[in-house]
Structures are given as structure tokens and as C-alpha cells.
Amino acid sequence: MKYFIESYGCQLNMAESNALELLLKGAGIDKSEVAEDSDCVIINTCSVRKTAENRIWGRLSFFGKLKKQKKNYKIIVTGCMAERLKDELKKDCPFVDAVIGTNEKMEIVDFLLGENILNKEKYNFTASYYKEGEFSSYVPIMNGCNNFCSYCIVPYVRGREISRSVDDIIKEVKALDEKGVKEITLLGQNVNSYNYEGLTFPELLKLICKELNNIEFVRFESPHPKDFSDELISVIKNEKRVCSHIHLPMQSGNSRILKLMNRKNTRESFIALIDKMRKEIPDLTFATDVMVGFPTETEEEYLDTLSLMEYMHPIEAFMYYYNLREGTVAAKMEGQLEDDVKIARLERLIDEQLKRCQKEKLTRKDMITRGVVTGVTRDDKDKYLARNDHNEMISFMPKNKVEIGSMVNLKCYDLKGNTYLADEI
The missing domain is CATH 3.80.30.20 (tm_1862 like domain)
Structure with missing residues (x-):
């Protein structure tokens, strides 16, 4: 079995999706990079704004059509929209296999393995929300x-x-x-x-x-x-x-x-x-x-x-x-x-x-700062991007080879759009 997770909304939702992925991999369920190649899609939803819910309704229509083409394809809706509109989702999207609330989100693995999910009254934290390889x-x-x-x-x-x-x-x-x-x-x-x-x-x-x-x-x-x-x-x-x-x-x-x-x-x-x-x-x-x-x-x-x-x-x-x-x-x-x-x-x-x-x-374009390297720039593969403690993005040419996730000291000299230009020091 292969899964695909599509997440919406806040950073906590993203963290919970990371934790769920760890549980899925631990159960021997592999990740698919695209929904079309998966056996199960998990939509981790948001209800904070109507625009998010509207987008999710549209995606559910897409996944419903995909399910018609794939035998035994499973669709799971979880998160805040699932909590808020559980009955409506079941009524309007009968092709959805499970609507799982916020407190039961981490029990999705049990559902995929054929276990029953209990309606929990209390939210439970997981041991880790880390996504492998990230800095x-x-x-x-x-x-x-x-x-x-x-x-x-x-x-x-x-x-x-x-x-x-x-x-x-x-x-x-x-x-x-x-x-x-x-x-x-x-x-x-x-x-x-x-x-x-x-x-x-x-x-x-x-x-x-x-x-x-x-x-x-x-x-x-x-x-x-x-x-x-x-x-x-x-x-x-x-x-x-x-x-x-x-x-x-x-x-x-x-x-x-x-x-x-x-x-x-x-x-x-x-x-x-x-x-x-x-x-x-x-x-x-x-x-x-x-x-x-x-x-x-x-x-x-x-x-x-x-x-x-x-x-x-x-x-x-x-x-x-x-x-x-x-x-x-x-x-x-x-x-x-x-x-x-x-x-x-x-x-x-x-x-x-x-x-x-x-x-x-x-006013800060001449600052000396320290940042974590986040990747290479889009337009110049020889230059790198770093993020400092003020959450500002900085483009720089490294003195020597640098690795993604390493720390660098930078002297900024200009601002282009929202990105600072800097030299490594």
C-alpha cells in the first residue's frame, strides 16, 4: 500500500502530517509523491477560512473521480474541517471512506490496517513531529x-x-x-x-x-x-x-x-x-x-x-x-x-x-547576521539562500562549499525585493 498526504492550514497541521507520516512508514506503508500513484489519499483539512474549505471541496471532487478509475482506492478526510463538517462530508461525498476528527488523526494507520477507530475526547500528542532529513x-x-x-x-x-x-x-x-x-x-x-x-x-x-x-x-x-x-x-x-x-x-x-x-x-x-x-x-x-x-x-x-x-x-x-x-x-x-x-x-x-x-x-540592508542555509537560489545555482533569526531571506555567494542546513555568517549590502544580498564572512 502507498499513501499520499495533502495538507492545508496552519503549521500545527503540517507538524501533525509529519507525525502521521512517521507512523505510516513505521507500519510499512510507503509514501507516494503523487496522488495518482497512491492507494490511499489522506486530506488533512483546515477550517479557519472559507477559502480553505472551498478548495478542499474541489479537491474532493477530483479524488472522487480518481477513485472511479482505481479499484480499492481509499479517501480519508481528517483535521478541522472533518471535525466541523463530519455529517455534511459523509452526506455530500459518499465516496469518502472515512471522516476522521482531530483527536483521532493519528489512528488513521489503524484504520488502514483494518482496526476500529475510537472517538477520542482528548487530544494526544505523538512522540515526534520530525520530517526525516530536514534541518x-x-x-x-x-x-x-x-x-x-x-x-x-x-x-x-x-x-x-x-x-x-x-x-x-x-x-x-x-x-x-x-x-x-x-x-x-x-x-x-x-x-x-x-x-x-x-x-x-x-x-x-x-x-x-x-x-x-x-x-x-x-x-x-x-x-x-x-x-x-x-x-x-x-x-x-x-x-x-x-x-x-x-x-x-x-x-x-x-x-x-x-x-x-x-x-x-x-x-x-x-x-x-x-x-x-x-x-x-x-x-x-x-x-x-x-x-x-x-x-x-x-x-x-x-x-x-x-x-x-x-x-x-x-x-x-x-x-x-x-x-x-x-x-x-x-x-x-x-x-x-x-x-x-x-x-x-x-x-x-x-x-x-x-x-x-x-x-x-x-534600514537593515547593511546588517551583519547569521543564518541557516535553506537551498540554492532559483536564478543562480552557484548562490545560496539563508534564513536568519528575523526570518529574513538572504542570497549569498559562499566562500567555500556549503551544505543545506549549515550555519553561515553574512554581511548584507543590498536588498532586492524581499531578499537581502550578502557576502559570506
């Missing part, structure tokens, strides 16, 4: 969310927060370090609310850093502003392996909209947090998430988001307009905006962010 690895440390932002489907499809045991995390990190992995990303829907038997996220970071030899960069996704403690800021400042590039979701720059979103922070508290972080960590850079077109958002409130983006000046931003998600509080709110209003606001936000990002990056 960068995801390390899930918690799952679920207790925040119930009014627009978000995650608490309904992922469940309440559960933290992975400290011993299991440290064991996996040590194993990755021994494999020569150079960077890890700690994952959770609300990663900085991690708390295992009283041990907090900043304390976990310090324990992890004590175990590292080969791992140079420690990143984490995605934190919530309300859980960004002074202790966490101190750890980022003092632990050299913890990257000083922080993904800090804004969502809106207006306090009234933030309250409607149930974000539990205000514009003023967000600014205060930015100021505090910049004071303590001078070389800090930001990434953020921004939503426009939330129900009842006025033009003036939208302008508050633009002005807060200018104040924050992130070098990365994930920008989108409000997507109605059935089952959330916001879906029932009055004052839903027309799509053309939301699209116009998003387009202006994107245009301004692109200009801001270029301006911000140009």
Missing part, C-alpha cells in the same frame, strides 16, 4: 484554545487547551538536536498560555535552551498579546537562541472592534506591550496577523488599524478580510459588511504594508 522542525507543545475569539472556529474544532508534558517536549528537542536540526518552532494555537502542572511557557523556554548544542534558532507560534508576560520578554532578551522576531497578532487597531472580537486586549495595551518589548529587546522585529471588515467596522475604526500597523511596522504581516464562520458568535452579529467594502480595505492595507515593509527592510 528545521516543528515541535507542538500545546493544542486547542480557551479564548473563544468571536470570529474563530478553532476552539470548536480543536477543543480546549491541553499542554504537552515537559518530559516529552525535552525528549523530542534533545533528539532533534542530536540529529543536527538547526532550528525548531514551538507550536500551539495560543502557545504562550502553555502550562503543564504549573510550569509556564517562559520556564519551558529556559529548560529547552539548556539542552541545545546544534539547534541555533528557537521560534514560537502563535502567541496571544494577553499572555505575553514580562518573564517571557526577559527570556527572549537573555536567551540568545530564542529568536528576537516575534509573531504578535494584532487583528484590529481599534478597541471597540477588539472587544467585539473578544480579544481581551485593547489598542492601548497592545501599544504598551510593543513599547515594552522594544525597550527590552532593541533588535526586535515583528510579524503580525490583521483582519479588516469585521462586522460593524467603520471607516474610522479601519483607519485605526492602519495607524497601528504604522506604529508597529512589522516586517511580515498575514492580512485578510473577515470570513464568516458558521457556529461562531461573529457569524450571528448584525452589521455584516459587503464583500466589496472588505476587499477594498484589504487591498489598501496590503499596499501600505508592502511599502512599509520595504522601507523597514532597507
